[in-house]
Every structure is written in structure tokens, then in C-alpha cells.
Amino acid sequence: MSFGQGGPDSGWDPWKPQSQQQSWSGGGDAPDWAALAEASEARAKRRRLLFICGGALATVAVAAAVAVAVVSADGTGSASDQPSSQLPSTAGLPSATATAPSFAPTSAPPPLDPKDFIASAKKDTAPLGPDVLFPGTQLTMNETVYKKGPTADTRTCSGAAQQSLPPLLTANGCTRMIRVTYTKGDIAVTVGVAVFDTEAQATATKSQADTKSNIRSLSGGGVDPFCTGQICRSTTNSYGRYAYFTLAGFTSGKDVTEQDTAVFRAGDDLARFTFDQIHRRGQAQASAAATR
Template sequence: MSFGQGGPYGPGGGAPQPPTPDWNALADDTAARGRRRTWLLAGGGLLATGAVAAIVAIAVTSGDNKGSGSNASASRLPTPQDLPSGSSTPEPTFSNVAPPAPPKPLDIISSAKRDKAPLSAGTLFPEKKAVTQGRGYTKAATSTASNCASVAQGGLAPALSGNGCRKLFRATYSRNGVAVTVGVAVFDTKAAAEKAKKQAEGGVAALTGGGVNFCHGPVCRRSTNAIGRYAYFTISGYTSGKSVTTSDTKALGAGRDLADYAFRRILARGNTQASAAASATD
């Protein structure tokens, strides 16, 4: 059987022949794939560059947070492991024991065991004038009696000796025709002085001297008081020999002035000794 020309396998018959490629189409496709690769490479480069920049920025920021300067690690905060375990400087110590309170002047002059300052007519009555409320009284004479009852009148004598009076110091002052003798009796304790004060009847005898003579016969005014281990007394009257009446204010006022002076002189002993004790403990 003869198929003639143009059989199923192409002209001439025999084995089939591959189709001829479209070279123009292939060239266009190759060019298109080249352009796409070029764009992908360029985009990848940009992404890589951005990633590096981001890494650098993070590193710089992290370094700034750790500290400034050329050596950031030198300024970082220490960890507990970095701190020293001990110190060569000794720690201060504090005591809960309060320092002793300074002695009180009245406590000192209330007991012979604490009241150790020199004691005499000169230390009790040192000034030539006793001044109270602006009124000055001139000192005329002083005396010291170891036998307290010997310079006391009336019921004061047994009150002094019965309570253990050690000494009795007297001083006489005068002003404008009025004279006052102030006497200070010394005991071992405050209780003894207070007891003598309560038992006292009569008064201290007037001390004559220095041109002053009074209260030897006429009526005079008396007072009695105490502070600490000391009892103190006054007797006041006129140098003219005139008696003091119940309505008299001049002699009474002079007696009060000298009683106040004696009080302040006794208390001054306590103040002086208390200040010395406080200074010794500083």
C-alpha cells in the first residue's frame, strides 16, 4: 500500500523529525529571566545592608546603656560578688547607757558627805556689803562658834545641840540705824536642819563689833529658816537702843533682806560644787 507524498511522518517518510525551535522566543525569555535575577540580587543586597545597619545600631545602643566613655564596662554597677567581704576600718560602737546626770546643787548641800567645799565665816559672808533688792548693808563683824548653843538664846540652844549642830557662823550688818545679825548653823543632814528649825524657840544672839551694838535689852525681831543641811537665823533691831514694835517695817525689812542674803550664800555653795563636778565629768 502506498500512501504517496505527505505520509504521517512528514515528507519523504522515514523517522519523525523534531520541530524547529523558535529562536526569537527563546531569546526574549532568556532576557526576561536575566532581568528578574538582577532585581532579586539587588533586593537581597539592600536587605543585607539594612540588617547589618540594624545590628550595628543595636550594638551601639546596648553599649550606651552600659555606660559612657571609652571603657563602658568600667562604669557598670558592682554585683554582690564584686563587693569586698570585709573592711579594715572598725565599725563604730554605741552604748545604750546614758551618762550620769549632773549633781543638783540642793542635793550637794543636803549632806555632809557631798558638801565638801571649804566652810568658814569668810566663805559664807565674803563681801564687805550684803546687797539685796538694791539695798546694801555694811558688814561690821563675823564670828565662828563650835559650841552652837553658846551663841543661842532661849529654846534655840537645845534645838541646836539636840540635833547635832557642828558649827554656827555669825555676821552683823548695818544700814541707816538698823543692824542685823545673821547666823548659819551647820548640821550633817537636811533632816537634822529641818528638825532644828521646827524645834527652835528664841533666836541667835546678836553679834556686837565694828562699832555696832544692838539688841542687848530692847525688843528685836527674829526669823528662822533652813535649806539643805543648814538652818539660818536673823535678829534685827535699832542701834539707838529703840525697841522694835509689831507694826515696825524698817527692822522687819532689814531682817528679811539678810535672811535672803544668807539663803543665796548657802545655795551658792551648792551651785559652785555642782558646776565643778559637771566639768570634771566632761
């Protein structure tokens, strides 16, 4: 062994910490420091390149893992790779409304019919009288004002009727007769409302009446007698358990002719008002029953 010589097999690497550097003294060639520096720089470049490539590969791997996780969470990863023949048919797919809550069908009850409450005495229990059916001191129909005159209310229906009407009222079971007179100038109209227990009785009275089935005119309280022997115009009708009549004429005692359109119009106005009042009676009771 020679000391002071450094050869290829000396075992020392300036970049290896565990290698031992031999001392140089005296003769022999000096180390090539430039070559050693170039080798060191080359190794440093290789390490940086490896580090950069490793970081890029790691980034790609993380991105791929995140993409796989997103696809898996969405539930479409496996199905999107399958051919269409392997997907469930339309019938096999879950319905969009399969899990929707269902509710029992509901519907509002039909409104109560006002006529049901005036068709029989059992349901028609509201107060009744001349001032109930014919309130106030006057009424206006089609811009025509009629003044209210005397009223009457009797349980003996035949006494408030004349000619062929009394036996019809008795036979069909009339229980009450309400009368009121309205005037306009020298025209007077008496309205009579016959009350029955059932709609069938009132309808029968209407159908059996003839041109001589009239009520008695009602005078007094400033209204002169009328239609006591003169020709007058009369009407007959029924609604629910009520039959209603009108008798219209002149307080002057003049006969009514076909040319006296004002008398016809007055009788029609009062007949219409009576119908409306009976219908309102049914409406009020139907409304009250609906809120109970």
C-alpha cells in the same frame, strides 16, 4: 563544535570572574551591551538594598540586646512581667531598715543635785567660814546696799544663842555657829548659821524652834549694841545641814513695830542671801564632782 559562535550555553558570564569570554570574530550578532549594563545595575541595586536592610536589622538587634542587659542589671525585668499575685506580700518584702546599723541607747547622766552636797558633813567638805559664806565688805539686795560689820565663828553653839535656842542647838548636835552683822543706817541685822552633821538635825532644830529661839546680836567694829532687851524681829529656817537665823532691830535701842517695814525687809533680804550662799556652796561642789 564550532568556533567563533557564542550561544546561550557558552558558559560565560561577564560578571563571573571564573567564566571565560569567547572571542568574537566575524559573523553572528554582537552582544547587547545596553541590556548587559541594565542587568548589572539591577544586581548592584539589589546588593545595596540587602546591605542596608542587613545593617538596620543588626542595629535593632544590638539595641534590643542593650535594653535586655539594662533591665537585667536593674533587677526588675522578671518581676515586672509577673502578675501581682505572684509578687511577695508586704510582710515578705525586706524592711527598709533591716540592714540599718543599730546603736545602743545612750543618755547623759542626770545632773548632780547641789543639795546632796550640803545635806551631810561627809559630802560637804569645801572650806567654811564667815568670809566664805559672807564675802566682801557689803552686799546689794534689790538695789539696797548693806554694809558688812563684825563676824564671829565659834564651836560652842549655845554661847551664840539666847532664850530657848541654846538647848535646841545642843540637843540636836550643833557643831559650829557662824555669825555676821549687816547695817543700813540705824537698822542692824545679825545672821547666825548653825552647822550640823546631817540635814535631819538641822530640820529638827528648825521645827522645834519657837518665837523665843533667837541668836545673840553681834555688835562692835563701829556697830552699836542692838536687840539686847528691846523688841526685835527674828526668823528661823534651814537648808541642807544648816539652820540659819536672823535678828533685826534698831541700833538706837527703839523697839521694832509692825509698821517698821524697813526692818522686816532687811531681815528678809539677809535671810534670802544666806540661803543663796548655802545653795551656791552646794552648786560649786556638785560642779566640781561632775568634772572629776
